[in-house]
Amino acid sequence: MAKPVTTTVTSSDTIMPEVLSHRPELATLDYALNDRSIGLAAARDAWRDMIEQGARAEH
Numbered sequence: 841m842a843k844p845v846t847t848t849v850t851s852s853d854t855i856m857p858e859v860l861s862h863r864p865e866l867a868t869l870d871y872a873l874n875d876r877s878i879g880l881a882a883a884r885d886a887w888r889d890m891i892e893q894g895a896r897a898e899h
Contacts, residue, residue, distance in 0.1 A: 847874045848886035860897040
């Protein structure tokens with residue numbers, strides 16, 4: 841069975857809470873190739889959501 845591709849849409853709700861629970865000073869996001877399949881509008885919305893989650897997180 842093929843592993844599903846991780847995109848910013850799937851990561852926004854799953855990976856971000858896990859990453860932010862470690863209270864990093866800096867987090868980088870790199871989903872450019874994976875996000876080709878979801879379209880520009882969906883990728884932009886998901887990136888915006890992930891950035892806002894990081895901005896709201898306690899450091």
